[in-house]
Structure formats: C-alpha cells, structure tokens
Amino acid sequence: MTEPVVLAAAGAAVVLDVAGPGLPRVVHWGADPGPLDDAGLRALVIAAGGDVPSTVGGPIQPVGSMPLVPTQWDGYAGRPGVSGEPWPYLRLALAGPVRVTDSEVVAEAVDEAAGVRVRVALQLDPHGVVHLRHTLTNVGTDAWTLATLRTVLPIPEQATEVLDFTGRWGLERVPQRRPLGNGTHARESRRGRTGHDATPLLIAGTPGFGFASGQVWGVHIGWSGGHEEYAERISGATAVLGGGELVEPGELRLAPGASYTTPTGYFAWSGDGLDGLGDRLHRMIRSRPSHPRTDRPLTLNVWEAVYFDHDLDRLTKLADLAAGVGVERFVLDDGWFPGRRDDTAGLGDWVVDEGVWPAGLHPLVDLVHGHGMQFGLWFEPEMVNPDSRLAREHPEWTLASPGRLPREHRNQHVLDVGRPEVADYLFERIDALVTEYRLDYLKWDHNRDLLEAARDGVGRVHRQTAAVYALLDRLRERHPGLEIESCASGGGRVDLGILARTDRVWTSDSNDALDRQHIQRWTGLLLPPELMGSHVGPSPAHTTGRSADLPFRTATALLGHAGIEWDISTCTDDELDHLRDWAALYKRLRRVIHSGRAVHGDVYGVVTDEAGVFVHTQLDNPAEMRPRRVRLPGLAPDRRYLVTQCWGGDAELPAGGVTLTGRALATVGIQLPWLRPQQAVVLEARAV
Ligand code: DGJ
Numbered sequence: 146m147t148e149p150v151v152l153a154a155a156g157a158a159v160v161l162d163v164a165g166p167g168l169p170r171v172v173h174w175g176a177d178p179g180p181l182d183d184a185g186l187r188a189l190v191i192a193a194g195g196d197v198p199s200t201v202g203g204p205i206q207p208v209g210s211m212p213l214v215p216t217q218w219d220g221y222a223g224r225p226g227v228s229g230e231p232w233p234y235l236r237l238a239l240a241g242p243v244r245v246t247d248s249e250v251v252a253e254a255v256d257e258a259a260g261v262r263v264r265v266a267l268q269l270d271p272h273g274v275v276h277l278r279h280t281l282t283n284v285g286t287d288a289w290t291l292a293t294l295r296t297v298l299p300i301p302e303q304a305t306e307v308l309d310f311t312g313r314w315g316l317e318r319v320p321q322r323r324p325l326g327n328g329t330h331a332r333e334s335r336r337g338r339t340g341h342d343a344t345p346l347l348i349a350g351t352p353g354f355g356f357a358s359g360q361v362w363g364v365h366i367g368w369s370g371g372h373e374e375y376a377e378r379i380s381g382a383t384a385v386l387g388g389g390e391l392v393e394p395g396e397l398r399l400a401p402g403a404s405y406t407t408p409t410g411y412f413a414w415s416g417d418g419l420d421g422l423g424d425r426l427h428r429m430i431r432s433r434p435s436h437p438r439t440d441r442p443l444t445l446n447v448w449e450a451v452y453f454d455h456d457l458d459r460l461t462k463l464a465d466l467a468a469g470v471g472v473e474r475f476v477l478d479d480g481w482f483p484g485r486r487d488d489t490a491g492l493g494d495w496v497v498d499e500g501v502w503p504a505g506l507h508p509l510v511d512l513v514h515g516h517g518m519q520f521g522l523w524f525e526p527e528m529v530n531p532d533s534r535l536a537r538e539h540p541e542w543t544l545a546s547p548g549r550l551p552r553e554h555r556n557q558h559v560l561d562v563g564r565p566e567v568a569d570y571l572f573e574r575i576d577a578l579v580t581e582y583r584l585d586y587l588k589w590d591h592n593r594d595l596l597e598a599a600r601d602g603v604g605r606v607h608r609q610t611a612a613v614y615a616l617l618d619r620l621r622e623r624h625p626g627l628e629i630e631s632c633a634s635g636g637g638r639v640d641l642g643i644l645a646r647t648d649r650v651w652t653s654d655s656n657d658a659l660d661r662q663h664i665q666r667w668t669g670l671l672l673p674p675e676l677m678g679s680h681v682g683p684s685p686a687h688t689t690g691r692s693a694d695l696p697f698r699t700a701t702a703l704l705g706h707a708g709i710e711w712d713i714s715t716c717t718d719d720e721l722d723h724l725r726d727w728a729a730l731y732k733r734l735r736r737v738i739h740s741g742r743a744v745h746g747d748v749y750g751v752v753t754d755e756a757g758v759f760v761h762t763q764l765d766n767p768a769e770m771r772p773r774r775v776r777l778p779g780l781a782p783d784r785r786y787l788v789t790q791c792w793g794g795d796a797e798l799p800a801g802g803v804t805l806t807g808r809a810l811a812t813v814g815i816q817l818p819w820l821r822p823q824q825a826v827v828l829e830a831r832a833v
Contacts, residue, residue: 147163148183149162150163150243154248154270154272155273156416157273157274158173158269159267159269159275159298160173161250162190163243163252165238165239167218167237167238168239168252168265169213169252170210170211172189173189174362175362176360176416209383211299211382211383213252213267214227214254214265214295214297216237217234218236220382227261229261229293230290231287232258235256235261238255239252239254240254241253248270249266249268249269251264259285260283260286260287260289260401261284261289262282263294264280264281266278266280270429272425273414273425274412274425275411275413277296278407278409279294279406281294283402285401288401289399293391294405297387297410298364298386298387298412300376300385300386303352304349305351306352306353307325308321308322309321309346309347309348310344310346311344312341313341314634314635314637314654315653315654315660315688317635317637317639317653318664327380328377328378329376329379332373332375333372333373334373337370337606338369338370338591338594339638341637344374345365346364347364347376348419349361349384354419355419356746357418357745357746358418361418362386363426364386364387364410365671366409366410367411369642370609372390372408372640373389373390374387375387392606392607393606394604396603396606411429413425413426419670419745420742420744422670424743427742430676431673433645435645437675440736441706443471443709443731443732444474444475445467445472445474445476445710446476446478446521446680446708448479448710449687450463451463452479452480453480453487455477455481455498457502457509460477460509461512462714463714464512466721467709467713470709470713470725470728471725471729472728473517474585475519475521476521476588479590480501481523482497488555488557490532492528492530492533492557493528493529493530494533495575514583520585521585521586521628522586522587522588523587524587526562527560528592531558542567544558544560544595544609546599546601546602551598554592555592555593562609563611568616576624580624585626586629587627587629590634591638614643614645617643617647621646628648629647630648631644631649631650632650635651635653635654636650636653638650639652639672649675649676649677650668652664654688655688655689656680656688656698657688658698660688662762665704669704673743674705674706675705675706675739676706677706679706680707681695681699681701681702681708682698683711693823695720696793697825699727700826700827703758703792703827705738734829737755737757738751740753741757747773748760748778750777752830757779757786757829757830758829759775759828759829761773762823762824762825763825767819767822770819772819774814774815776812777815781807784832785805785807785833786804786806786807788810788830789801789802790802790828791827791828798815798826810830
C-alpha cells in the first residue's frame with residue numbers, strides 16, 4: 146500500500162491518502178497531528194473512513210476524506226469538482242505516480258473515454274496556507290467545454306458556523322454569520338470584477354469562534370473575474386469548503402490539446418480564531434517576491450479635494466500644502482484627459498487635455514517632484530465613454546456583440562482588452578505617459594460591472610480578466626519601480642489575483658471614519674495593513690454626510706497605508722498642525738504597522754516582539770459612564786513594555802505611561818479614561 150502523506154507547516158497540516166485509484170484524498174486539514182509512524186498514519190486513514198455506504202442500500206459517499214476533485218464517480222452528490230461537456234461525469238483515475246515533496250503533492254488523473262486529463266497541485270506553504278491549483282487538459286480529439294473546475298478541501302464536523310462578507314459601494318465587507326446546516330452556502334460574483342459585495346474570505350468555524358478563539362477554516366479565490374466560494378454539507382458526506390472561477394456556458398471551449406488552469410484557491414486554518422487565520426494569510430502575502438518593501442509613502446489623493454476641477458493654481462496650492470504637512474506621494478485623480486469635465490466623456494482618450502493643461506502635466510509634476518514627493522496618476526484603462534474619440538474611431542473595440550450593446554453604467558462601456566490591438570493601445574498610451582511624466586504610481590480604477598460582457602454570443606469575462614492581468618504584467622515589466630493601486634469604485638477589486646500585480650487597494654470610497662473602522666477591520670482579515678489605502682477625509686464625510694472630529698479620523702487612518710483625501714487648503718492652521726503631527730507619527734510607526742501581526746480585542750493593534758501599536762476606539766454611545774480596562778494582546782508574554790499614549794486628543798493616560806509584561810497587558814490590561822462616542826486613543830508599546 147502506498148503510505149499516506151502528511152504535509153505540515155507552522156502548526157497546520159494536510160494528511161492525504163494517495164493510494165488511488167482516484168486522485169489523492171484529503172483525510173485531514175487542520176491542526177498538525179504531530180509525528181505519526183506509518184502504522185499510525187494508516188490507522189488514521191482507516192479511521193477516517195474512506196468510502197462507506199451512508200445507509201443500508203444508500204449510495205457510497207466520501208466520508209472522512211474527500212478527493213481533491215470530487216466527482217459523482219467518487220459517490221459525491223454535492224457540487225462537482227469538475228464538470229463540462231460532453232461527458233459531464235468524469236471518472237478520474239490516477240495516471241502515473243503521485244509526486245510528493247515536503248511541501249507539495251502533485252498528481253495526474255485521466256478519464257480516457259472522455260479525453261480529459263486533470264493535474265492537481267496542493268502546496269502547503271511555510272505559513273501553513275494551502276494553495277490549490279488544478280489544470281484540466283483536453284487530451285481527446287474533439288472540443289471539450291469546461292463548465293467548472295473547483296478547488297475543494299474538507300472541513301470537519303465541528304465547523305458549524307459560517308462567516309462571510311457582503312457590502313456595496315461605499316460600505317464594503319459587511320460581515321454576515323449563520324449556522325452551517327445541511328446544504329450549500331455559496332457566494333457567487335458575476336460582476337466581471339471582484340465585486341463590492343464579494344467575500345474576500347468564506348470562513349467556517351467551531352461554534353462562537355471569534356478573533357482570538359475557536360478553530361476556523363477559510364477559503365479565498367485569487368481571481369478578479371467571476372468567482373464563487375462556498376461551504377457545503379450534504380447528507381452523509383464530509384463537509385467541504387470550495388471555490389473557483391465562474392464561467393458562462395460555452396466560455397471555456399477547449400480545443401484538443403488546450404488546457405485551463407484554475408485560479409489559486411488559498412485555504413487557511415487557524416486554531417486561534419480569526420487573528421490566527423489573518424496572521425497566516427498576512428505572512429503568506431508578505432512573503433511574495435512582489436510585495437512592496439519600501440516604506441509606504443504617505444499619500445494625498447486629490448479626488449475629494451477638487452473632483453473634476455483641474456486647475457493648476459489650485460493643485461499647486463494643494464501640492465505645496467501637502468509637502469508642508471509631510472505627504473510623500475501626490476496623486477492626480479480623474480479629470481486630466483480631453484472632455485473630462487464630468488463623468489460623461491473622455492474615458493479611453495489617454496492623452497493630457499491641452500485646454501486644461503496647456504503645458505501638459507509638467508508644471509504640476511515638476512513641482513511635486515521638486516518637493517521630493519512621488520507623482521501618481523489616475524487611469525481607468527478598461528473603460529470607454531461613448532463620448533470619446535476612441536469610441537468614435539473604434540466602436541468595434543467595445544466589449545459587446547454586434548447589435549447588443551449592454552446598458553451604460555456611469556455613462557461608460559467596457560473595452561474588449563482581450564483583443565490584442567486594444568491591449569496594445571492601452572499599453573502604448575500608459576507606457577508613454579509613465580515615461581513622459583516619470584510617473585511613480587498609477588491609480589487603476591474600474592467603475593462598472595462587466596454585465597452582459599459577451600461577444601459573438603460567448604461570455605468574455607475570463608478572457609478579459611486574463612488580458613488585464615497580462616497588461617499589468619507587461620507594464621510592470623517595462624517599469625519595474627512603478628507602483629499600482631487596484632481601485633474599483635473604491636474596494637470593488639480586492640483579491641489576490643489582482644494583488645499579484647498591484648501594490649495596494651483603494652479600500653473604499655467612503656472616508657467616513659466610523660464606516661472605515663468596520664471596512665478596514667474586515668478587509669484586514671485578508672490583507673495586511675500596508676496594502677489597504679486608508680485616507681483621512683473631510684468632515685462631514687462626502688459619502689455619508691456624517692461628521693467626526695479630526696483625532697478620530699486620523700487615528701482611524703493610521704493602521705493602513707495612510708493618506709489624505711481632503712481639500713487641505715480649507716484647513717485651519719490647527720488642523721494642518723494636527724495633520725503634520727499625525728504624518729510624523731505615521732512615519733515613526735509604519736515599520737511596526739506594516740510588518741507586525743494584526744490583533745483584535747478591546748483594541749485593534751499590530752504587534753511585533755519589540756513593539757505594538759494599538760488603537761482603542763469608542764464607536765457607539767456607551768451605556769455606562771465608566772473608564773474601561775483595555776487588554777493589549779499579542780506581545781511577547783515575558784517581555785516588559787512601556788505603554789504610552791501617542792495619539793488621542795483629550796483622553797489621557799498617566800503621563801510617562803505604564804510598564805508591564807506582555808502577559809499582564811494581555812490578561813489584566815490597562816485602565817483608560819472614559820471615551821466619548823467616536824473617540825480614539827492610540828497606544829504605543831515598546832520593549833524595555
Ligand atoms: C472611483 C474611485 O473610487 C474614486 O476614488 C475616484 O477615483 C473616482 N472613481 C474617479 O472617477
């Protein structure tokens with residue numbers, strides 16, 4: 146018998162039965178069971194059950210283990226791991242030996258009759274995150290049309306609650322939680338971009354799991370086109386978490402010899418609640434070679450300051466003030482190209498409007514660079530306004546079937562970037578502008594869903610997504626230092642597919658600090674703080690009309706890639722002084738914030754062994770008027786830390802701070818003064 150395989154890393158493990166005759170079966174995904182000899186492993190596989198009749202006379206079902214690509218041949222009557230036509234029900238028999246290393250299992254299986262070969266690859270990275278990526282190849286003589294190829298892992302009986310996220314423009318990643326009973330809880334996004342309402346993670350866990358408690362299993366699909374994530378428990382079979390790309394019928398027609406590879410499904414388990422899950426994901430994300438490693442520059446983006454009113458004098462004043470405050474990156478938003486006096490015209494014509502900018506962008510770019518700041522520019526490459534030169538010259542470049550133009554959204558259509566001439570045009574234009582203006586940064590926006598994105602009767606979201614990824618890759622290769630932000634009407638394109646070729650996300654168009662507390666908390670479950678654009682906006686907030694005082698707004702924007710989204714020429718001297726102090730604080734603390742472990746409890750904090758930054762906020766009106774004792778989790782238990790208040794206005798800790806061990810800070814905590822609603826205190830801990 147071929148021995149079972151254990152992959153283990155950072156306290157997590159996957160145990161696989163690779164004996165065949167089908168694809169490897171996952172016997173266990175979760176806590177590392179520790180050393181097991183061969184007999185022990187065999188016992189585990191036998192104890193796990195394999196295929197058993199679920200009831201007398203009932204079907205054989207996979208109980209206790211689950212093939213990496215479950216099919217009806219395996220007895221699995223839930224969502225199939227693969228389907229297509231002809232031959233919707235594949236019988237995947239191992240073809241050749243399973244390749245096993247310390248961190249990876251790769252196997253190939255084939256259904257000769259159907260002419261389909263599937264290669265599965267499961268990798269456990271050093272942070273304990275499972276990466277699944279499968280490839281299906283048509284090895285037959287006729288076309289084979291893929292309906293779905295999913296990445297799936299089993300979850301145990303104890304995972305009885307599901308947490309995922311929904312939302313909308315201006316309020317992304319709103320949590321929703323429910324019991325996981327029998328059936329499928331699926332989230333599907335068919336927006337052609339990740340979606341404001343898409344879930345960055347679908348999490349199943351033990352009853353009552355929280356940030357610091359319970360076992361949790363989560364899945365993320367690294368893809369910006371159509372995608373699904375689901376938890377499924379069907380009668381008699383092992384429950385699963387899964388996900389993959391959603392394609393339209395006929396969209397993935399594979400010619401003989403052609404292949405399709407799934408987006409990577411990222412699967413993470415934690416025995417320490419959601420913070421443990423986030424920690425694994427953050428470590429994994431930070432270990433990517435492309436992860437931004439320089440100090441994240443304090444940014445000023447001019448959108449909410451001037452909107453479409455591009456006026457050199459006004460922007461000059463803004464840039465001068467920004468430099469004075471300590472801003473390090475100045476971003477010119479929408480409105481710099483011809484006809485773009487509002488959102489009805491101009492998209493697609495990526496040249497500088499000579500009427501508004503007679504000397505080009507040079508006077509502003511030179512001023513910004515002269516101040517030692519980086520210069521960033523807004524684009525929305527995938528879109529076109531019908532009122533644009535591009536649309537008039539190339540109506541055929543719009544992503545639509547002849548005679549079936551989709552509805553306009555925000556007065557715009559989608560360009561068919563999958564056509565090489567369209568991708569080449571966009572590359573040429575962006576490349577030319579990056580070169581001419583020595584752009585340091587692109588804000589890459591995407592302000593409409595790709596609804597009805599078809600051509601010649603075939604859905605094109607898959608092709609579009611792959612083409613946009615290729616365009617980004619090409620630009621980054623040409624301009625290695627260039628940074629790119631993924632924006633889609635705020636946080637509508639937040640996923641690890643786009644983040645493989647971008648450097649941060651615009652987390653939300655809402656700069657309302659109260660909403661931002663929630664949006665950033667939950668976006669931060671997947672993304673480490675340095676990837677989340679978090680800007681101080683004006684009061685009242687433009688998207689909600691809600692007012693908040695400045696210390697609360699600045700404290701809220703601190704634990705991210707911080708910036709300003711505000712017409713600071715309207716600020717009082719006191720407000721400018723406050724921003725200057727806050728900019729200095731951000732620069733002093735960002736190495737900790739952008740490298741540490743995110744922790745949640747009475748506070749939201751980021752900790753390393755040496756230091757911690759904790760934001761304690763009073764979000765609503767407290768029922769009791771008494772000071773709170775606030776625990777600061779995550780520091781090294783036996784080290785001593787000096788905790789001081791470094792931000793927070795009129796709520797004061799004792800001068801000089803307090804010195805306590807990490808253990809005492811986590812268990813006993815420290816007394817804070819009573820806080821008003823929407824008041825925040827930032828505490829800094831330094832090892833002494
Ligand atoms: C939507 C973005 O989220 C905003 O920040 C801004 O760039 C506008 N688009 C510009 O049209």
